[in-house]
Amino acid sequence: MIGKILKKLDDKFLKSEPRTGELFAVAALFDTPDQIIHAAEKVSDSGYKKFDVLTPYPVHGMDGAMNLKPTGIGWVGLIAGMSGTFLAFLMIWWMVGINYPNIFGGKPYFNLPASIPIMFELTVLLSALTLVGSLIALFMKLPANANPLMDTDFIKRVTSDKFGIYIEAKDPKFKLEEVRAMFESLGSTSVSNIHDAEYDLGDTKNPLLNGKFIGAMLGTSVAVVGITYFVLNVLLFLPPFNWMHYQPKVLPQTESKFFKDGFSMRKPVEGTVARGFMPYEFKGMPDSMVVITPNPLPVTQKVLDLGKKRFDTYCSPCHGFYGKGDSRLRGQFPVPPTLHSQKVTNWKDANIYHVITNGQNTMPSYASSISRDDRWAIIHYLRVLQRSANAPDSDLETK
Amino acid sequence: MDYIKKQLPDSLTKTGGIMLAVGVLILIMAFIFTPERAFFDYLWIYLFMVSIGVGSLALVALEYLVGATWSTPFRRITEILASLTPVLIILAIPLFFGLHDLFHWTHAEAVEHDAVLQSKSPYLNVPFFMARTAFCLLLWVLFYYMLTRNSEKQDIDGDPKYTKRNVTLSTIFAALFVITITIAAIDWAMSLEPHWFSTIFGVYYFAGTVIAALAASTFASIKLKEGGYLDKSLGEDSFYSLGTLMFGFNVFWAYIAFSQFILIWYADLPEETFWLIHRWEGSWKFVSLALLFFHFVLPFLILVGRNAKTNLGLLKWMAPWMLVAHALDLYWLIFPTLFRGNASFGWQELSFPLIVIGLTMVVFKLSANKKNLMAIKDPKMQMGLDFHL
Numbered sequence: 001m002i003g004k005i006l007k008k009l010d011d012k013f014l015k016s017e018p019r020t021g022e023l024f025a026v027a028a029l030f031d032t033p034d035q036i037i038h039a040a041e042k043v044s045d046s047g048y049k050k051f052d053v054l055t056p057y058p059v060h061g062m063d064g065a066m067n068l069k070p071t072g073i074g075w076v077g078l079i080a081g082m083s084g085t086f087l088a089f090l091m092i093w094w095m096v097g098i099n100y101p102n103i104f105g106g107k108p109y110f111n112l113p114a115s116i117p118i119m120f121e122l123t124v125l126l127s128a129l130t131l132v133g134s135l136i137a138l139f140m141k142l143p144a145n146a147n148p149l150m151d152t153d154f155i156k157r158v159t160s161d162k163f164g165i166y167i168e169a170k171d172p173k174f175k176l177e178e179v180r181a182m183f184e185s186l187g188s189t190s191v192s193n194i195h196d197a198e199y200d201l202g203d204t205k206n207p208l209l210n211g212k213f214i215g216a217m218l219g220t221s222v223a224v225v226g227i228t229y230f231v232l233n234v235l236l237f238l239p240p241f242n243w244m245h246y247q248p249k250v251l252p253q254t255e256s257k258f259f260k261d262g263f264s265m266r267k268p269v270e271g272t273v274a275r276g277f278m279p280y281e282f283k284g285m286p287d288s289m290v291v292i293t294p295n296p297l298p299v300t301q302k303v304l305d306l307g308k309k310r311f312d313t314y315c316s317p318c319h320g321f322y323g324k325g326d327s328r329l330r331g332q333f334p335v336p337p338t339l340h341s342q343k344v345t346n347w348k349d350a351n352i353y354h355v356i357t358n359g360q361n362t363m364p365s366y367a368s369s370i371s372r373d374d375r376w377a378i379i380h381y382l383r384v385l386q387r388s389a390n391a392p393d394s395d396l397e398t399k
Numbered sequence: 400m401d402y403i404k405k406q407l408p409d410s411l412t413k414t415g416g417i418m419l420a421v422g423v424l425i426l427i428m429a430f431i432f433t434p435e436r437a438f439f440d441y442l443w444i445y446l447f448m449v450s451i452g453v454g455s456l457a458l459v460a461l462e463y464l465v466g467a468t469w470s471t472p473f474r475r476i477t478e479i480l481a482s483l484t485p486v487l488i489i490l491a492i493p494l495f496f497g498l499h500d501l502f503h504w505t506h507a508e509a510v511e512h513d514a515v516l517q518s519k520s521p522y523l524n525v526p527f528f529m530a531r532t533a534f535c536l537l538l539w540v541l542f543y544y545m546l547t548r549n550s551e552k553q554d555i556d557g558d559p560k561y562t563k564r565n566v567t568l569s570t571i572f573a574a575l576f577v578i579t580i581t582i583a584a585i586d587w588a589m590s591l592e593p594h595w596f597s598t599i600f601g602v603y604y605f606a607g608t609v610i611a612a613l614a615a616s617t618f619a620s621i622k623l624k625e626g627g628y629l630d631k632s633l634g635e636d637s638f639y640s641l642g643t644l645m646f647g648f649n650v651f652w653a654y655i656a657f658s659q660f661i662l663i664w665y666a667d668l669p670e671e672t673f674w675l676i677h678r679w680e681g682s683w684k685f686v687s688l689a690l691l692f693f694h695f696v697l698p699f700l701i702l703v704g705r706n707a708k709t710n711l712g713l714l715k716w717m718a719p720w721m722l723v724a725h726a727l728d729l730y731w732l733i734f735p736t737l738f739r740g741n742a743s744f745g746w747q748e749l750s751f752p753l754i755v756i757g758l759t760m761v762v763f764k765l766s767a768n769k770k771n772l773m774a775i776k777d778p779k780m781q782m783g784l785d786f787h788l
Contacts, residue, residue: 061787074705105665113664116657 013199021196024148026176027166028183029157029190033059036163039186040065043165046182050168054158076134077127084126088119102241148196157190166194278372280357287354295349297376307381310374314366323385334362339382340389349379400784402630402773407764415760422753429747436747438497439737444754445490446587446729447611451759452483453539453583454612457576459546460569463562469640471783472633475774476623477616478550482766483759484543488536498525504593515594523590531586535579542572550774557776580605588729591736595674599659604732606652611725613645618718619763621711628772635709636788642708645721646698653695678731681741690731694724709788726751 030036033055040053044067053059053066062068096102097110107114140147149155149166158164167179176193183191250256250264259266268274282290297303312321320326323339337344344352356375359365370378429437455477462470462477470477498505503516504523510516516523545568553561581601589600597603620641623629663671678687698721707713734742774780 061785064787070706078703106667107665113661116661 015198019195019197021148021198023169023176024194024196025166025168026179026183027149027152027154027164027192027194028186028188029154029162029164030186030188031162033163035187036165037061037065039165039183039188042182042186043167047173048167048171050171050174052166054155054164054166056159056161056163059163073131073134077131080130081123081127084122084124085119087126088122089115091122092118100240148194151197152192152194153190154192154194162189277368280367282354283358283367285358287351290350290354292348292350295376295379297373297380299380303377304381304384306374307377307379307384310370311378311381314370315378318363322389323382324389336363340386345386345390349376349383352379352382400630400632400773400775400780402771402775404771405628407628407767409764411760411764415757415764418753418757419761420757422750422755422757425746425750425753429750433747435500436737436745438494438500439733440747440750441493441497442501442587443726443729443733443748444751445487445494446733447726447751447755448483448487448490448758449583449587450608450611450725450729451615452481452487453576453580454608454610455481455616456484456539456543456546456572457580457609458612458616460542460572460576463546463565463569464573466566467640468779468782469637469786471777471779472630472637472773473616473620473641474777475550475770475772476619477612478547479763479766479770479772480612480615480619480759481543481547483762484539486758486762488540491532491536495529498528502590502593504590519593523593528586531582535583538575538579542568542575546572550777551770553777554771554775557778559778562778577601577605580608588732591733592674595671597659597663597671597674599655603652603655603659606648606655607725607728609648610645610652610721613641613648614718614721614725615759617641617645617714618722621715621718623772624711630773630784632784634787635711637783637786638711638714639705639708639788642702642714642717645717646702646708649695649698649702649721653699656695677735677739680739683735683738683740683742686727686731686742690724690727693720694728698724726755 028039030039036053036055036059040062043051044065053062055062092115093110101109103109104114136142154164154166165183167174169176180191252264254264255262256264273279311323315323316327317329318327318333318336319339320328325336325338327333327336353375355363356370356378357365357367366375426437426440429440459474459477459481462474494501502523503509504519505525510520521527546565549561549565549568552558584601584604588604589595589597617638620629621638624633660675663675677683698717701707701713702717707717777783
């Protein structure tokens with residue numbers, strides 16, 4: 001598909017085929033490795049500098065025939081590879097040692113043995129990519145993105161079954177007829193002139209400022225960014241470990257997707273009674289109709305502690321911590337009465353229980369929030385408060 | 400080519416014979432004073448001889464199998480080194496008397512109370528062990544004779560059919576070699592610690608044998624070239640591949656060694672880790688570190704450049720270096736079973752270098768007497784001599 005698009009672009013912008021640009025080089029094809037070795041020796045001995053040999057596979061002895069100096073590409077590979085080792089080391093050290101420390105298999109956050117495979121992989125990856133990159137850079141002479149040899153019959157054959165050599169027109173010794181005659185005398189099967197391609201770029205002087213070009217670059221950038229975002233954040237996104245922040249349990253005031261009615265909380269089955277919430281038989285009845293029953297709980301430290309706790313939670317906001325009506329809500333409600341009055345002191349426990357359960361005046365019923373036993377415990381504690389406010393002198397006497 | 404056969408000097412047999420005799424004397428003394436230790440020394444010597452002999456045989460087969468041309472001038476030297484293989488049969492006999500001293504699993508009273516050893520006893524028992532050893536040795540010797548006979552016959556008439564036959568033989572041998580060297584590694588080295596196991600152990604030992612064989616071949620080739628025993632047209636470029644293979648298999652060895660280590664380290668299971676812990680206790684720690692640096696890091700750095708592999712002066716040193724490194728590797732594999740807590744190197748261990756070097760020299764000279772040092776009529780010989788980078 002890409003090939004077809006490139007062909008279309010070529011057809012549109014290329015001025016003419018065959019190419020009519022400046023002469024780039026003279027190229028010759030040979031049939032055997034021996035011939036190409038011989039040709040390379042002849043060319044380098046004749047004093048040409050800007051020439052190169054292209055073969056479908058490495059031909060041993062070519063370095064000597066072309067009179068090449070030892071290449072420095074090994075150093076490029078070494079430096080790139082070592083950078084890969086070092087970068088991988090830094091990356092792992094920062095990721096698991098500093099940025100996101102996690103314990104895996106009881107090992108230290110950062111440990112060398114587990115990092116070595118990644119260091120090894122990155123060494124290979126970086127040196128391989130750098131070497132391919134430098135090959136392209138040297139062959140195409142970046143920033144140019146193509147070599148005039150491309151798309152010629154010459155390059156098609158040397159990547160398949162022939163051995164090729166070319167001498168660039170820029171070579172100081174280059175003379176077209178001499179070079180062609182030399183190649184033919186060496187036994188070349190095909191000698192061709194390779195010209196630069198000329199493109200019709202319209203009126204724009206600087207092709208970089210061409211509107212279409214800028215538009216295409218912008219479009220490509222947006223597409224790449226969009227696709228990258230989509231792939232990385234939607235398709236491949238894996239939530240990081242969230243320390244159990246999200247749990248599949250029901251929370252208060254949330255809709256349930258499981259139950260049909262949408263309620264997360266379930267109502268008790270009809271006719272059943274929750275433990276500690278026995279229905280009150282005098283519910284809604286006036287005080288006079290209450291049958292006096294004694295407080296069922298014993299007076300023990302445990303019961304009094306429970307009573308204090310419940311009193312402080314439910315009663316003290318209005319009645320105050322000591323039941324004197326000195327509440328924290330004073331001024332926002334009608335002032336609630338003191339619990340140390342003659343009336344309340346003389347009440348039986350059952351009367352107080354009746355008020356807590358049914359409510360009185362502005363006080364609502366606490367039947368649903370305080371369990372039966374807790375209500376009786378509150379009453380015991382209230383008696384303690386009443387006694388402490390009216391302690392007789394005899395209480396101070398010591399034995 | 401203008402190869403003319405020159406006999407190797409007799410000093411080779413004399414010096415080698417003296418070294419061998421002194422080494423055997425030390426070993427006999429060791430058998431008298433410290434018999435258990437002497438058997439471990441003998442096992443060390445034996446495995447090293449297997450490395451060079453069988454490793455060289457594998458190298459010859461490998462070169463036939465892949466159709467290498469650069470190696471043709473060196474192939475006969477590797478074949479001569481492989482002539483240690485028949486000697487291995489004789490060398491194996493004393494070992495069978497030391498089974499009780501070497502291998503814990505031969506102790507019937509220990510196996511009786513040990514569930515692990517009991518479950519392994521269908522494999523680890525003396526009759527089957529001997530049968531496996533005999534099978535491996537006979538197979539190696541059989542293929543040694545078949546491969547070298549074809550190669551030597553070719554010296555007479557240069558018929559390419561011998562090359563074809565050897566390629567077929569090498570194909571069969573490659574598969575059998577992988578199995579037999581794994582058996583040898585598991586039986587002779589891994590079963591020293593019968594509770595321990597590592598499925599990569601065979602590959603680990605195989606990597607070591609190929610390094611040892613390459614190093615021995617490289618050293619012998621350079622020495623013979625310097626002495627003028629090889630064809631004059633053999634250039635330095637031809638040695639490049641020997642150096643590259645030595646470098647490559649050394650990296651392979653490190654890769655396998657690390658693979659074995661990291662799985663044990665990561666899983667952290669007591670049934671596996673104790674083997675490495677024994678090699679990290681006391682002075683064994685320094686042997687382990689020495690192995691890492693001496694066997695891998697330093698040779699890697701020295702041999703990584705291209706020039707190092709065509710520099711015969713350097714290769715002549717790096718080849719013995721790798722042989723010493725392989726000896727250290729085997730020492731590291733074998734001796735922690737005997738010396739718990741601390742490594743030890745006493746007069747008994749001096750028998751190792753003396754016997755190994757002496758025996759190799761003597762066998763090399765005796766084997767080379769009857770043969771050309773180059774496969775003179777091999778069809779690929781001219782291509783091998785013309786090899787250029």
